[in-house]
Amino acid sequence: MASSDSTSSIHSGTNNKDLQSMETKEIRIKSELSWSQLIHAEIIAVTSAMRKNARWSGVGVTGLRMGTLGNTMGLRNAQMNMKDSSVKEKNPLMEGFNSLKNYIETVDDVKDLDAVNVLNPFLEVIRSGNTTGPIAGTALGSVEKLLHYGIIGISNSRVASAMNALSSAATHCKFEASDAASDELVLLRMLQVLQMAITSECGQVLSDEAVCEMMETGLSMCCQMRLSEMLRRSAEHVMINMVIAIFERLKGLEDEWQFVESPNDGTEEPADPHMSTPKPIQSPTPEVPQSAEAKEQEAIIEASFVDSPVPEDEEEKEEETKQDSKEETGITATEPTSLRAYGLPAIRELLRVLISLLNPHEHKHTDSMRLMALSILNVAFEVGGQSIGRFESLRTLVTDDFCKYVFQLAKTDSTPLLALSLRVISTVFDTMQPHLKLQQELFIFFLIERLSPSSGAGSRHVSVDIDEDGNISFVPFRSDLDASTTAEGRSHSPNMFLGKSTDYPRHSKNYPSDQMVISAEVRELLLESLVYSARRPSFMVDLWYNYDCNLTCGDLFEELIQFLSKNSFPDPQSYTLMNSHVLCLDTLLVFVGHMVERINEQNSDDDYVVCELTSVQDLLECKTRKRLILRGSRLFNESPKKGIQFLIENKVIEADEDGSINTSLSQFLRSTQQLDKKTLGEYLGKPENFDTLKTYMHQFDFTGKRIDEAMRMVLETFRLPGESQQIMRVTESFAATFFEYGPKEISTIEAAEVLAYSVIMLNTDQHNPQVRRQSRMSLEQYIRNVSGVNNKGDFPRDYLCAIYEAIQQDEILMPEEHEGLLGFNYAWKQLQHRSTSSGPFVQCNTSSYDKAIFESSWKPIVAAISYVFSTAQDDDTLQKAITGFRHCASLAAHFELHSVFDSIIINLATMTGLLDNANDNTSVPDPIVDVAGQKYVVSKLAVRFGRNYKGQLAAVVMFAIVTRHGDSLRKSWFRIVQIIRNLFLNSLLPSSMLQVEDFLSGTTSIPLKPKSPKPAKQTNRRDGSLLSTLSSYLLSPYSSDETYYRDPTDEEVESTMCAVDCVTACKLEGLFTDINTLHTETLICLAKAIRSVGYDTEVMKKATVTIPYDPATVLFLEFMITITVRNADRIEELWPYATEYIFGILDFAEKQSVLVVERTVVGMLRLCICSAGRNVMLEEILKCLRLLRDFPPTVTQAVAEQMMAGIFNLSSANSDNRNDTEFLNTILEIKQKVANSL
Known part of the structure; x- marks a missing residue:
């Protein structure tokens, strides 16, 4: 038994050099017992469990066979062979363990073990339906231990065949049913074996079919509602562990084309593996044993929940035949070389089945099944999301079906399902973002729309206004009374149908039909999902670059900033700061903080990144053009003539060399998603625009399209006008263009025109709800209606049948014609179409765009920070707002955005409360008090300012910003000087700022108010300056006059001291220290x-x-x-x-x-x-x-x-x-x- 047999069968996914290195190194098992002791111990464990059953109670492990030895020595004993055959037929399981014991005696080293010979006796017990649950469980435990201890390893011969046999046995585990708890323990042990098989080192040699079968078994157990909650949760846990191992394998797989074998290699590739979607109503089905010993009609538990195409009696016969064949051929056969290790096919099939479980419109799938699938998918994307993006077949499943299903699940009000759906969506966007550009746009717009308080719900917002001087004002208003909150220059997503679905719960009162009601918990989940994504350092830059600066996408960045800003405002009635307000504010502050970090960490690498990205100037020009297009689109929707004139004046539509604008106009009409489809259809259908209509048709590529497919492409871009003459003009221009592509089934342009018109009529006939089902056109009627018009002949029947079936099964949806599922499917199809030309999502981890981004977003950000500061009820919130002010000021100063800086300073100056002197009676001096040997004036402004905690904070922050970034002040100097004036007039300025130079008497202080001078003797000679003469009767800043309204209270004195301390903290002396550097x-x-x-x-x-x-x-x-x-x-x-x-x-x-x-x-x-x-x-x-x-x-x-x-x-x-x-x-x-x- 050559060890090379085990590696010759692995065609993909396993590195041969790695395997060879595994074979040459010493194998160490995870036990202090020897490998042979361990195997003997497991044999004894299983056989002991078997002998407890009456069926095997009298059968020993030895002495079951006789005659084989003689056969090997050339002897023949027919009677003995007959007896041996009878014993073997009666006790095949015990005979297998006896053979294993004999085999062990012939092996010297664990690395020389044949994996098939070692595992086969245990697998036979697992497969047998004659064993009890404890016996099957013991055998499963033995197999798990052999794998876990490393006795069966990657270097063993025939390990691939052994592992695939293990997979088959475990997934088809059968045993006699007993009580439910005991049976579930066996199933749990079976799950553990499946997990060990895939996650162990030997798991890499499993075949695609084996992996699919194992995963299908695990999924089926997860969905068995008749099983206990513990077992189903355990099955889900096992599935997650197996999925981790499987998707981890993606990282080492070669490119997808490597899995497509050349058709000239002379070998027949096995069909792709297939998994059945589990059904929740399935359960372990009792089987009726066919053996004579089981006439009591005992139920048999089978772990395979997959309907087998082979009848059970035939399957048993087949297994017996296989067993006999194995025994006759011996145990030294090498494994087939065609066995291939699992890879992309199995992973693709697993991903497909998991995604199919998410379909919200498949009523057979319960929420429990969807939760299970989402948990497993989340782990799959966490482990291999980026690798999934490398393979087109996997990527397509995610970008289409997965996103379509999970986005619809995000509309649910079921908190567990929504929470897990949002988590999986976030994981997918984090790992596969370059491939999900339009999907992310759609989803974020959906979150913004669903989280935004709708009109008519009695909700109140705060309107923010920043005038030319930088003053910020807040005006509460009813959202149903003011619909102008959306900036006219911003573009919404053209794919908002997900957010406008009619599936939402609604108010029961007299509110508009589009009102979406969400609970506080659901709102929190949706908002946290949005905030989670926005916390990534480059997230906002990425949105601005990929969407706001893209002509075909919505202004996602600006919409998000506006949303976060508005939702940072506490309730204008109670000023209560809820968690949702804090989340939005924190997101804005994190965004600003990331920009500050980038400008502080600029380096040469940043320049390298920018070289590969579009320049800021080009992006700003694109945004300018986008605004013009949006403005022109709105005008076009109101009046096509005015809209086109506007676009021509602004050079969005330009004439070609022949002086015609048809080409440029057609491109605009075809590519602009914001045009009203009905208005567009009416415009194209007018006779004076026929040339434009013909040019418009040439914007489509009908290569390889059937006429109904081509019509579908056209009619999904505008709404067909209602008049028959307009329809004829559309079909005429379409037919002429379509015929240019040379369809072999159509002979003339006139025939194409008739057939095109028939497609429109057929679509109306088949799907108009006003047409009764019994009255709808049949296939034969349709064929008869268009007979004889194809150059006096007929169209091919197969061609017409294909058209009829396509229209009957899939309606040609006119834009904006349907709601609900049909409308969503139409919008999703449009998104998929646009995704082919939208380009990848580009990540922009650079500070090069920060100036343009901050310049376009500072107003709502500063407004939100200001409002939160003015309404904050705790120090933490105030600290956040102060940090926001400082960061915004730093950015404005760095980018030299003086108007922005002025607005921040003006806003802070207003919040100090020092702009209004409020000294109504200047004829009576303010009282003066002595505190610690110093005299202080207790003025109204000092008292008021000392009581204004937020005003003091605003003053300290403002003067700190001005001192640090004084060179950025422009108009806001006026407010600074006003505050200095008021502080001076109320004796709050530091004395060092009151010194003036004199030619005669040096330095002196500026007096506040003069007394009436005493009568002076007239003289013609002056011995000193007038200033010296007046100094005897002019008051110093702190007068000793004792004539007041009343004595100040202790509280007023304390407030005055607070004001004095605050002015000291402002460090006004340093305001003009570096004046010569400005x-x-x-x-x-x-x-x-x-x-x-x-x-x-x-x-x-x-x-x-x-x-x-x-x-x-x-x-x-x-x-x-x-x-x-x-x-x-x-x-x-x-x-x-x-x-x-x-x-x-x-x-x-x-x-x-x-x-x-x-x-x-x-x-x-x-x-x-x-x-x-x-x-x-x-x-x-x-x-x-x-x-x-x-x-x-x-x-x-x-x-x-x-x-x-x-x-x-x-x-x-x-x-x-x-x-x-x-x-x-x-x-x-x-x-x-x-x-x-x-």
Whole structure:
């Protein structure tokens, strides 16, 4: 017995080198007993169990045969042979074990064992219907132990034949029935043997037929509702383990074409294996034994639940014949070389049967069977999903039937079935995504539609509006009163029929018929499935790339973002944040977080990936074209003339070299899914569009198609118009095009036209519900109706029969004509058709598209984060919103999306509550308290802000973002400056920000409010500056005046201290630390904001007397001067804004407070001194000097000392301007005027 026999039979799936290496290495069994001891022990175990039965109680293991030895020595003893034959016929099972014991004595090493000889006696016991359950169970246990311990291994001779015999025996295990519990224990042991057979090393030599038979047995036991729950669950567990081993094998299989043998090899390939679909009503069927010893009519349990095509009595005779043949030929025969190890055929058949169990419209299949099939399929896809995609035959099963069935199961309200269906769908998309592009589009749109609250259910949403200035507003509205929530520029999926099915449970009240009602638990499951997929880092990018930037797909990314954003909003009535809201918010934040991670991890590999993908520019152009097509489609559905005109104007439809638009228009009409099929049919049927109709027909490929098949292709793209003349035009143009393909059954174009028209009439006759079944056209009537029109002859009868049968069995569905299952099947067929040209799903793990993606999605994301922040009731939710703000701001700054950044800052500024000063009575000073030796003003704004916990958080976050990304601010500077003004006026700004520079007295603080000055002695001489004189009676920021409304309460003081601490945490001192590093555009926006907030020109114009002192005017004057001076290298760009602020004050110098005028003059002279070294600024400096020269005498007198100190510094500046005549003359004029005023 050559060991090569065991490997010569393995044609596929097993590497010969691996097998040879297994044979050469020492075999180690998993036991400390010797292999022969183990086999003897198992023989004794089985025979002992047999002798407990009356049938074998008097039969020994030895002495059963006599005469064989003599035969081997050349002797002849007919009488002995007759006796031996009688004994053998009476005790064949015991004789088998005796033969095995004798065989063992002839073998020296376990690797020399013949697997068939070792297993055959045990398998005979298992197959025999004369044994009891305990005997069969013991034999099964022995076989399992022999495999588990490694006594039967891959290196044994004839292992392939032995394993396939084991499979056959186990799946046809028979034993006398006893009580149900004992019988089920035997069946459980049988399942364990099947599992060991496939999962062990020897399992790789099983044939396709054996594997199918084993899996069919396991599936049948899973579906036996009369079996106990424990046994069925055990069978399912065994099936899962076997499926893991089987689908793991896919990874090592060669390409699919390797399984297609060449027809010239002279060998006849066995037919593909077949598995029967299990039925839930089947159960172990009692059999009537045919032997004379079983006249008590005992029932026999058979583990094979497959109806055998061979009658049982013939099968027993056949088995006896086989047994006799084996015994006569001996045990040394080699196994046949045609046996092939299992591979793709068995896996394909197993996958087909499992998928068929999911069919929701097959009423023989129960939900329990579907749950079992889903559990097994989930494991199959987890183990071999990617490998399944390599094989077209497997891939087709998944992309078509599997997806069709499981998507329909996703509509169920059965929680267990829905949960498992969603899990399997997620697994399939994770492992086979490149092959499921349109299926994923359909499914995600289905989830979005079913999860979205429908109109008419009394649901309330929140409308989000972001104006041009970046302000976000939220308006609650009734969904049934506002249907404009869907953006007009977005495209829904053209395959939404799954979501619009009429199979959903509905409201019992007066709600629209399309209202879908789902329980909270079902909603949670659907949402978690959606969120699970969206958490993959590249998921959103993949959606945008594959769908939103694809002309034929819906805007899936935008729809998903809108859905997640809207469903992040808590109920506007209770502001309760449910788990569904948290899931949606978390998904948005994870999406944003993934983008932040990608921009922080950019590397050279990212550039390599982008080289293989479409450029961002091309994708954006595609999106632009897509919007035009969508807009044109809507116009076409309203008025084809307007729609076509719009498309021509926007160059979507273009004329060819001959000036005709028919070709381009036909391509548009054929490829655009959003067109209304009825409108399209009416347009094509009009006589003035006949040329377009002919061109439209040439968009189809009718190669190899029968005329009814070709008509089906055409009529599934538009709805046939109702008028007979229009129908004739359609059939005429179709017939002319179809005849160009040269159908041999049709002689003329006219014959094709008649036959095409007959197909339409036949379809109506066979499937119109208004036509009674008895009145419908028969085949003979149809043939007679079209006789003699094929060039005065008849069409071939077989051709007409094929047409009639096809139409009768499968209606040509007109688009949008049917609902329910027919409508779904039509939509699914359209999806399958589109999938052939849609291309694979491309995974885009790159940051190159993030800017375009974020730019298109930031509004709903920021709106959701803002709304959640403003309504949050716990710190965890607030922390999530704060993280979202920071991430969005980082992205906006990185991508230089200034309007986005502004909107975030404006939104945060609004939430701080610091934009409204709310100080109604400014005539009475706010109270001041002493806390730990420091004086604090208890203002209304301070108290209110100290009580606003979310406002404080918003302020800290906002100023942290501004400090880090200050260069990204544009319009939002206005809000920042407003907040600084209000903080200043309420004595909340840090003292370091209140310091101003002075030519005479150095640095001093800006006073908030002046007191009425004490009477002063008039004198013509001033010994100090006005600022020094006023300092004795001008208040500091923290006044000591004790005249208040009332003393503040402890709570107000505590709130004020909270406000002070928050301002400290905002670190406002660092806001302008790096002001000189900001871009010029940023500085200009800041200067504009300061000008707008600093003072109101209209108030100054209307003032008839002295303008009240406004300390904010001085504060922002100092800000403006400081910003300009610290950016002296760019003073030309900033000068106009600084001087505008200055001139706006000095134009009303006579009405202004003396302090305001003095600080303005000092600031203007500081600017002149800073720019003195630039010759280009001479003219601007002269403008400032002329303004000082032309001051009224009273103003000149009030600011004389500061003015002269500044003029002196300007004159001393190292500049060529000192030699300019006009400059010098103006200086002299100013000095003379000051002298005259004193």
